[in-house]
Amino acid sequence: MKRRSFLKASVASSTLVAAASMGLLAPISVFAADWPEAAITANTVDDALNAAFGTSEMTDSDAITIQAPLQAENGAVVPVKITTTLPAEAIAVLAEKNPAPMVSLVQLGSAAGGVYSVRIKMGTTSPVHCVVQSGGKLYKATQEIKVTVGGCGG
Amino acid sequence: MATKMKIKAGKSGGHDVLVLAKHPMETGLRKDAKTGEKVPEHFITTMKFSLNGEEFAQAHLGPGVSANPLVTTNLTSAKSGDTVSVSWVDNKGESDSAEATVS
Numbered sequence: 167m168k169r170r171s172f173l174k175a176s177v178a179s180s181t182l183v184a185a186a187s188m189g190l191l192a193p194i195s196v197f198a199a200d201w202p203e204a205a206i207t208a209n210t211v212d213d214a215l216n217a218a219f220g221t222s223e224m225t226d227s228d229a230i231t232i233q234a235p236l237q238a239e240n241g242a243v244v245p246v247k248i249t250t251t252l253p254a255e256a257i258a259v260l261a262e263k264n265p266a267p268m269v270s271l272v273q274l275g276s277a278a279g280g281v282y283s284v285r286i287k288m289g290t291t292s293p294v295h296c297v298v299q300s301g302g303k304l305y306k307a308t309q310e311i312k313v314t315v316g317g318c319g320g
Numbered sequence: 321m322a323t324k325m326k327i328k329a330g331k332s333g334g335h336d337v338l339v340l341a342k343h344p345m346e347t348g349l350r351k352d353a354k355t356g357e358k359v360p361e362h363f364i365t366t367m368k369f370s371l372n373g374e375e376f377a378q379a380h381l382g383p384g385v386s387a388n389p390l391v392t393t394n395l396t397s398a399k400s401g402d403t404v405s406v407s408w409v410d411n412k413g414e415s416d417s418a419e420a421t422v423s
Binding site: 201202206242243244245247249261264265266269270271273274275276277278279280281282283284285287 | 382
């Protein structure tokens with residue numbers, strides 16, 4: 167047990183070192199370069215939003231359009247496209263009932279338009295929240311997607 | 321690990337940047353059918369999009385993104401001849417990149 171935890175710890179620290187050195191070598195970026203591990207591995211929607219944006223308060227918005235199937239036959243590949251007319255700083259896609267709801271988070275610069283699409287895995291029928299950060303506030307649109315065959319684990 | 325990129329006119333204006341990366345995107349939850357052991361997680365963590373060398377979007381992915389991720393972002397004011405590039409890195413430190421020119 168001790169050996170196992172030691173190995174785990176050493177693996178974790180070596181990846182940290184690798185990440186740090188990559189950060190140093192990468193060109194200066196306007197975005198926070200780190201992968202938001204706390205947000206993406208969080209187990210609830212609120213925890214994920216708090217980790218990513220520091221708040222989970224959201225306003226429903228008509229300015230966000232979700233293009234996704236109402237029913238997905240295969241939960242392993244569910245296409246989700248988000249279009250927003252808000253000046254978006256970041257867009258997050260969360261499948262509420264996934265083991266880790268935050269599937270993807272994109273940070274957008276000034277040259278980027280308010281469009282993001284990604285194909286996600288869904289374990290079961292669940293509401294999918296698309297959260298847009300604009301002017302420091304969070305706006306969301308939600309669509310329920312029915313899944314007949316799950317795509318998480320097996 | 322092949323990565324493809326396509327640029328086309330966006331439906332809501334600007335140019336859509338489509339990236340298709342070949343990647344297993346293992347969640348770490350799936351079990352191997354033969355051995356019954358869990359397949360270790362292996363997924364793309366970050367994709368960086370640049371226009372003429374200047375970053376305009378950074379997409380963080382988790383294991384919940386489907387295998388062979390197809391990710392689309394949009395550029396509001398790209399001009400013909402501009403160079404768009406994407407590079408990604410995964411949780412094992414593997415990486416790949418692709419480049420395309422706006423037509």
